[in-house]
Amino acid sequence: FCKSALARYTQWDFIELVCKHGVPYHEKKLGQLFCDNKASDILDMLLAECDEAGAEIRMHTSIEQIDKTDSGYLLRTSAGPFACQSLVIATGGLSIPTLGATGFGYQVARQFGHTLLPTRAGLVPFTITEPQLKAMCTELSGTSLDCTASCNGTSFRENLLFTHRGLSGPAILQVSSFWEAGDTLEINLLPDRDALDWLHTQQTERGNAELRTVLGEVFTRKLATLLAEQWFESKPMKQYTPAELALIADKLARWQLVPAGTEGYRTAEVTLGGVDTREVSSKTMESLKSPGLYFIGEVLDVTGHLGGFNFQWAWASANAAAQFV
Structure with missing residues (x-):
């Protein structure tokens, strides 16, 4: 399931993006790359890319209901309704709830008929x-x-x-x-x-x-x-x-x-389990149950090893979905 997306957006593509934004980094053992300064440099890079693309980021906005419509999806939120043709679920898993992790993505998957494989903490003490x-x-x-x-x-x-x-x-x-x-x-x-x-x-x-x-x-x-x-x-x-x-x-x-x-989700770096990949297109990340609905990143039942593999899956699956939304 992972091969197609990872082949279309490799680690070299991400490193090229890092270099484009001038983020200094160094390599430690086992080929692991770390920011010279702070991890928030990567966050700043991603926000800059969102700004360049004209993306709107709505903070402190809760999603109260999602309905399927003839033309896509209608989101009822604390900031009012939003209509869209494509809805991408990029909510991650349950790991490290202090960063805002919740099971919201799994709730959406269930709502639209998806099978969820049992979740548990991974990469954890x-x-x-x-x-x-x-x-x-x-x-x-x-x-x-x-x-x-x-x-x-x-x-x-x-x-x-x-x-x-x-x-x-x-x-x-x-x-x-x-x-x-x-x-x-x-x-x-x-x-x-x-x-x-x-x-x-x-x-x-x-x-x-x-x-x-x-x-x-x-x-x-x-x-x-x-x-x-x-x-x-x-x-x-x-x-x-x-x-x-x-x-x-x-x-x-x-x-x-x-x-x-x-130590559970409190310190786990990833969540094992999640949305069954057999019900999602490996080419587009689109739901095979509900057209126009996409799942990317850790909300899917995909777990990588320690050392950046889960980040790379997030970038690659996002890129795959972005070709089609």
Whole structure:
């Protein structure tokens, strides 16, 4: 469903628009682009484009009713009635309600006969309530480390961040979109090493070194100490039996936990689910149920990875609809 729109308005088209407006930006790892100054530079750019196109922006206006007419749609609003041939729903999902997110777009879709796929928070931190693990997360709040996070057959290699509520960071946000309540999350804390081989090497070459000391060379001192104290009994490496080393390696490479939940829409970067794409034209974004009605962006059941993919879908789907409204 996404391919047609993304092929017609690529990331290079958006970057060209950014350059046209002289917005300075830089690239971070994984090809992610960030404004040099502030994110509102992009908002200013979009508002300038609206102004150039002669678009009217009506703020503080509530839509009370939408009716289908012979020539299009009639909107009854707090600012009076508006008639249009084409009605584009670009309302986003439920994520971050403090920015104004609501389920209004889903209400419109239902009104005109569309199927909605179940919605839930995506790209969102996990919460932990198990007492010992929660205490560990609280103690390590602010600590970040490289890892591989996996769930339901999908893995992401990025940073994990401990928080006072649980787990966050890019790897966690990414894998959260593939997690459902009750699922087990698996984290490899040593993604660049074979944990068991590494421990055997440490035991052979540094038999008198304590486990916490060895771990402290790949993790922060605080994390190494907590792992050694809470997960294992820290003692000189030469005192561990092969079976004990295997258990330590398994825990470091396959730390398994079941999150209590997520932080929900309050901090989620996207909303999973939404308007069923099978009922929308992939070429025009027009409803196959109600001619003249269009759905673009996050209100559709389209969710991208972290790193600008959801923004690119917003621009590309909007461009696709704009060719036909």
